[in-house]
Amino acid sequence: MVSERKTCSKHVGVIGAGPSGLVAARELREEGHSVVVFEQSHEVGGQWLYNPNVENEDPLGKDTFLKVHSSMYASLRLTSPREIMGFTDFPFLVKKGRDMRRFPGHRELLLYLKDFCEWFGLRELIRFNTRVEYVGMLDYGEFGKDLRWVVRSKEEKCEKVVEEVFDAVVVATGHYSRPRLPSIIGMEAWKKKQMHSHVYRVPEPFRNEAVVVVGNSLSGQDISMELVDVAKHIYLSAEMDLGSLQTPSYIAPGISYSFPFLDTKGIVVVDDDRVGPLYEHSFPPSLAPSLSFVGIPRKLIGFPFFESQAKWIAQLLSGKKALPSWDDMMKSIKEFYHSRDADGYCDKYGDHIGFPHLEEWRKELCLSALRNADTNLETYRDSYDDLELLQEAHKSPHFTQLEPKSLPFSDPIN
Numbered sequence: 001m002v003s004e005r006k007t008c009s010k011h012v013g014v015i016g017a018g019p020s021g022l023v024a025a026r027e028l029r030e031e032g033h034s035v036v037v038f039e040q041s042h043e044v045g046g047q048w049l050y051n052p053n054v055e056n057e058d059p060l061g062k063d064t065f066l067k068v069h070s071s072m073y074a075s076l077r078l079t080s081p082r083e084i085m086g087f088t089d090f091p092f093l094v095k096k097g098r099d100m101r102r103f104p105g106h107r108e109l110l111l112y113l114k115d116f117c118e119w120f121g122l123r124e125l126i127r128f129n130t131r132v133e134y135v136g137m138l139d140y141g142e143f144g145k146d147l148r149w150v151v152r153s154k155e156e157k158c159e160k161v162v163e164e165v166f167d168a169v170v171v172a173t174g175h176y177s178r179p180r181l182p183s184i185i186g187m188e189a190w191k192k193k194q195m196h197s198h199v200y201r202v203p204e205p206f207r208n209e210a211v212v213v214v215g216n217s218l219s220g221q222d223i224s225m226e227l228v229d230v231a232k233h234i235y236l237s238a239e240m241d242l243g244s245l246q247t248p249s250y251i252a253p254g255i256s257y258s259f260p261f262l263d264t265k266g267i268v269v270v271d272d273d274r275v276g277p278l279y280e281h282s283f284p285p286s287l288a289p290s291l292s293f294v295g296i297p298r299k300l301i302g303f304p305f306f307e308s309q310a311k312w313i314a315q316l317l318s319g320k321k322a323l324p325s326w327d328d329m330m331k332s333i334k335e336f337y338h339s340r341d342a343d344g345y346c347d348k349y350g351d352h353i354g355f356p357h358l359e360e361w362r363k364e365l366c367l368s369a370l371r372n373a374d375t376n377l378e379t380y381r382d383s384y385d386d387l388e389l390l391q392e393a394h395k396s397p398h399f400t401q402l403e404p405k406s407l408p409f410s411d412p413i414n
């Protein structure tokens with residue numbers, strides 16, 4: 001006789017309604033948990049909810065709670081092709097009358113996330129305009145046993161702080177907002193314009209100026225390329241000394257992790273641009289699984305990874321799956337710190353919960369886009385030679401699983 005594990009339902013607070021928080025909410029509810037999603041903005045989308053109103057933001061993003069979450073600039077187009085972006089059961093389809101490009105503008109991804117939210121009926125779980133200001137432990141027993149969480153949140157335009165207790169908290173607040181400033185000699189004394197790319201939106205304020213863009217990342221390169229049309233001179237730099245410069249302004253695009261609301265009594269720390277200790281980038285061993293993080297690693301195919309994390313969290317909380325011992329989790333974290341090996345993240349997660357491995361075409365399309373960007377920075381979003389791979393993708397179950405007729409929002413794949 002096969003004995004079924006007894007599962008239980010938890011009251012879970014999810015912080016953030018970006019891609020990570022939305023998929024976490026869906027998976028938690030699917031697993032039978034009661035879910036409240038706190039979202040400080042008026043809409044879903046996270047980074048993809050473009051916000052042009054940056055005039056009240058500190059130009060270097062030094063405020064504890066940033067006023068603006070999204071770091072998207074007006075002209076931003078995806079750096080990854082749309083085919084690899086979709087959650088596994090909700091492909092990012094081309095729709096007539098919308099931005100049909102393979103590397104569409106940021107608004108198209110926002111629309112995809114809104115579609116996802118409607119399709120799975122997630123809106124009813126979300127408290128909009130509600131910022132979480134404090135998350136702390138209650139009943140901290142041995143190794144997180146019986147652990148619960150106090151969550152204090154504040155609705156915009158209302159001074160009242162609401163305090164609630166949750167069995168578990170999922171942190172899905174993203175990490176592309178908090179500027180990480182470089183250490184540049186002369187920076188503090190610099191009197192001319194300086195801003196972080198978090199508050200950069202359009203090139204116009206830099207008309208006829210000489211500008212240094214510090215950081216040769218994809219956004220640094222994008223911003224430099226559009227400044228070429230308006231600025232007098234552009235310098236794209238990786239390391240610099242302001243004392244030697246006579247330029248009127250500079251932009252610095254580094255980003256860091258920050259959880260100003262989270263009090264774990266020093267158990268989880270951000271150190272050297274790393275959040276830890278986190279078992280499989282999700283669970284602090286002493287607080288697992290009641291505290292978890294979705295979306296922490298960088299440099300991977302994001303959405304399916306968030307989805308597999310969310311499924312695992314949901315199943316651990318219900319008791320369907322179990323974590324290894326504290327010792328084994330810590331050992332695994334130490335091994336990762338030594339190896340710094342980022343390969344196979346998504347597939348490894350899949351193995352924990354029987355989630356299918358990433359399709360080969362997804363990995364290959366990602367790599368071909370990166371290679372193309374490396375050699376054809378100005379044109380890689382519109383000129384590519386991976387059409388065979390693209391056809392393979394379109395014929396795969398990921399794209400054929402949903403009959404176009406049954407989709408309320410979409411037209412057939414182009």
Ligand SMILES: Cc1cc2nc3c(=O)[nH]c(=O)nc-3n(C[C@H](O)[C@H](O)[C@H](O)COP(=O)(O)OP(=O)(O)OC[C@H]3O[C@@H](n4cnc5c(N)ncnc54)[C@H](O)[C@@H]3O)c2cc1C
Pocket residue numbers: 015016017018019020021038039040041044045046047048069071072073076077078079080085130131132133172173174175176219261294295301302303
């Ligand atoms: C310029 C730029 C370009 C990018 N291009 C790509 C790309 O081409 N492809 C790709 O895959 N990824 C790209 N990304 C990465 C992008 O961040 C991820 O795709 C994705 O948005 C991460 O989702 P998330 O839900 O983890 O975080 P986010 O999208 O950042 O969402 C976090 C949410 O949490 C909310 N929140 C934060 N703090 C609180 C609080 N205290 N209380 C309540 N709510 C809170 C925020 O308002 C937000 O809605 C890009 C990022 C940037 C900045």
